[in-house]
Amino acid sequence: MPSTRPDPAADPSSAPMGRRERKKAATRQAIADAALRLFLERGYEAVGIREIADAADVSTTTLFKHFPAKEALVFDEDAEQEARLLAAVRERSEGQSIPAALCEHALTTRLAATGGDARFAAFTELVTGTPALRDYGQKMWLRHASALAEAIAEESGLAADDPACTALAHFALEAPRVAAAHDDPREAVVRAFGLLEHGWSAIREEA
Structure with missing residues (x-):
């Protein structure tokens, strides 16, 4: 990419x-x-x-x-991107929640890479218009979600197969893609992660 x-x-x-x-x-x-x-x-x-x-x-x-x-x-930075994603959770500031850390990561890496970049838009069109690349990208997405869910569980003291960790991982990965279609992507990301923050807080209170 x-x-x-x-x-x-x-x-x-x-x-x-x-x-x-x-x-x-x-x-x-x-x-x-x-x-x-x-x-x-x-x-x-x-x-x-x-x-x-x-x-x-x-x-x-x-x-x-x-x-x-x-x-x-086409996906030459796959491993590096996953490493940065997991580091956002594992190396977050003291007192920072996991959703807040993932929001920061989305704003400073994923969203920053897409905003106003004609080359990135062409890359996205290439992937979405090529079945082999769509399938490969989806497999990568699922792998990242699995790795992220595992990191979230480890950091939260929850079971590795806790559905809340899986859901947070999926939503966190999906939020920047959805937000990119809005007039103000940054605000959309912040609002999306705000929703995740409130839901995650409830999960942590139950744990």
Whole structure:
């Protein structure tokens, strides 16, 4: 997807990468950028793996070392996005509720990536208009929801299969997508998470 990776140089909390890691990261980004450019220009189905490898100036073997499937080329930041999502819950400020932490995450990452970005709009159209990418994206969404529900349960002292944790995870992931269609997406996100906050407070009182 259009890159939302933070710049390590601009983040004093991030550990500096070694030369080898920087080279691997640059190669991976070059492959993902080449793939997305070709997909947006010609359509996902019309572009082959060898064309992407040639455009990124790498071998197909190198490409598959970074991306196990063609669909993964479109969702290249999947693991990083999930890590940031879980960190929002596990590393939230003392006294901050889980819904509030997830709201902050939605406003500063997911919503910020979509607002007024023509490239992101084109990416979204590519995914929604390609069955293989829609299916892959849905599997990722479900995986993120499962991981988030588990983190919420751990942080709240609730059972791993507590339906309240599962529901909060699903709603929290869905809220930014729904809010993006509103005239004021930020306000829509805040209102949606306000509703989640009140419901979650009741759950915590019961626990």
